[in-house]
Amino acid sequence: MMNKNKFNILIVEDELFIAWDIKDLLERIDINVSIVKDFDSAINNINILKPDLVIIDVYLGKGKTGIELGNYLSRDLSLPFIYLTSYNDAKTIQDIIQTSPFAFITKPFKKVDLLTTVQIAINSCNNKTELNNFIDKFDTENVTYLIKKVLNYIDKNIENKIEIDDLVSLTKWSKHHFVRMFTAQMNISPYSYVLKVKIEYAKIMILKKNTKLESVAYDLGFQSYVNFARTFKKYTKYSPKEYRNINKTNLNFHLQDVSSF
Secondary structure, eight states: OOOTTSEEEEEEOSOHHHHHHHHHHHHTTTEEEEEEOSHHHHHHHHHHHOOSEEEEESOOSSSSOHHHHHHHIIIIIOOOEEEEESOOSHHHHHHHHHTOOSEEEESSOOHHHHHHHHHHHHHHSTTHHHHHHHHHTSOTTOHHHHHHHHHHHHHHTTTSOOOHHHHHTTSSSOHHHHHHHHHHHHSSOHHHHHHHHHHHHHHHHHHHOOOOHHHHHHHTTOSOHHHHHHHHHHHHSSOHHHHHHHHHHHHHHHHHHHHTO
């Protein structure tokens, strides 16, 4: 059984070298990680391991797919999960969305993308109280504790304007020391991390909610739509409108292909 004094993640990945890389990365930020390689192993071990979050490869070699596992977790267990996929075709995207994952990450992924997505998922899970109790056990001078405290604050205030001074005030460090320590721990500056998280939230809102793009910008605390659109394009290479249209176009092409049979 996983250690319930830590946040617990189960990785379902048939490429074990990828699974072990993820395990090593997550264990560095005090997450407890277990690995299985197929659908049946995941089902058989979930009741034993009792994970808080599952990371699933979309295609698991022989046998049932990761999407079938995701559908089971969503429908029968209400257990949050994140997909890993090297496929971004219209059919795969549609199948992924229909299972209501927390998020999906495209392979090959960057370390910061995985860490950011997992951190958002952790803070959005139903186990916030347990996680906070775990964090409170750390000494207040502990680097890991302080960085997690900052990450929690960012997640809870992502719809507001977040200043670096707000983050520094959560620690006992100087601004210079805070920026240096945060960057060393997360491999990204605190300013860039905040923007990265906002853009990840924006991508989900644009893709899953048919809201006005201007509303997405203001809901995430951007001062103007122009500023939001410029930042979004910097991180994704697409404007918000282009990002929405591309995903809609891909899905429409798939639906047209299906209707032709």
